[in-house]
Amino acid sequence: MTATGQREEDAKFFEEFGYIGPFDVLTPDEVQKIGANLRRQVRLSPNGIYPENSANHDRHLDLPLASWLISHPTILGRIESALGTDVLCWRSSFFPKMPGEAGTEWHQANRFYEFEGKPHLFPTKNENGVYDATAWLALNRVTKKNACLRVIPGSHKKQYFDESRPVQFEGRDASMEVKGERLGFYGYSYEGMKLDPNWAPDPRQECALELEPGQCVIFTSRLLHGSYPNRSEDVRLGFAARYCCEYVKVYPDAETFTMFGDTMPLDNYSTVLTVGEARHDHNVVSKPLPLPAAEQKLVGMGAAAR
Numbered sequence: 001m002t003a004t005g006q007r008e009e010d011a012k013f014f015e016e017f018g019y020i021g022p023f024d025v026l027t028p029d030e031v032q033k034i035g036a037n038l039r040r041q042v043r044l045s046p047n048g049i050y051p052e053n054s055a056n057h058d059r060h061l062d063l064p065l066a067s068w069l070i071s072h073p074t075i076l077g078r079i080e081s082a083l084g085t086d087v088l089c090w091r092s093s094f095f096p097k098m099p100g101e102a103g104t105e106w107h108q109a110n111r112f113y114e115f116e117g118k119p120h121l122f123p124t125k126n127e128n129g130v131y132d133a134t135a136w137l138a139l140n141r142v143t144k145k146n147a148c149l150r151v152i153p154g155s156h157k158k159q160y161f162d163e164s165r166p167v168q169f170e171g172r173d174a175s176m177e178v179k180g181e182r183l184g185f186y187g188y189s190y191e192g193m194k195l196d197p198n199w200a201p202d203p204r205q206e207c208a209l210e211l212e213p214g215q216c217v218i219f220t221s222r223l224l225h226g227s228y229p230n231r232s233e234d235v236r237l238g239f240a241a242r243y244c245c246e247y248v249k250v251y252p253d254a255e256t257f258t259m260f261g262d263t264m265p266l267d268n269y270s271t272v273l274t275v276g277e278a279r280h281d282h283n284v285v286s287k288p289l290p291l292p293a294a295e296q297k298l299v300g301m302g303a304a305a306r
Helices: 003-017 028-044 064-070 073-083 293-299
Strands: 019-024 087-094 121-123 132-138 149-151 176-178 181-184 207-209 215-219 225-227 238-245 248-250 256-259 262-265 271-275
Touching (some): 003 019, 019 207, 028 064, 064 087, 064 238, 073 087, 073 215, 087 248, 149 215
Antiparallel strands (some): 087 238, 087 271, 132 238, 176 181, 256 262
């Protein structure tokens, strides 16, 4: 299939089902070396641009290897299919799930209120359309047993939650049992956000997104998504890069943001232009970090191709 044909197919599938993939991004050798180096770098500099950063958000702003991942051409080609020609990366996160850890509760996000009462994303147009996408990259083998993602295809076309409702933080390890599964959401609960208190997702419609190391899936956060509990003896390792259309205001009129119990200042924060041009002046925008020569050796010809 030609690149144009692939892009058209991706765009159609994303519009209909709310996700794209899985697809290959890194070779087995790359994912092993990159994963090991990222974990080492995070240990040596645990906070990045934030004074305290227990969840390791936005490490693409200080670690060139993470910046290389968010600007990987294979990922960006699919992101462009989903979101169009002008795209920012506005957040990245590492997502480990430890053995025995609860699954992530079914949820949706649109403007990413994230329990703060104010949106982190504010579209200046296309208010009711899709303007965000997450690229979730597997850094080891991810299966139902060790807590892979699950989605309900097509569910992005309907809103099941009111994410602007206030919800109390219950402690990072808070969880509940739902039909024999331990589920939680980093100390919060989406139960109180349901538009219909009696609604529950139909398990017959869910799709498990199992990934081999180096594979990726892209989805809009409007899609109902979550993860299984980790019933294995292995840590599940994932890296997620979040993108939005360039016309979206990111953290509008904010000096800090709070996420999962941590409050972080935005003094050193920037969106990163990954596709196209920055045509508005409502965000701080930077370019991806250059990859040092020593780290280019980890990624084969990938760095040279960019």
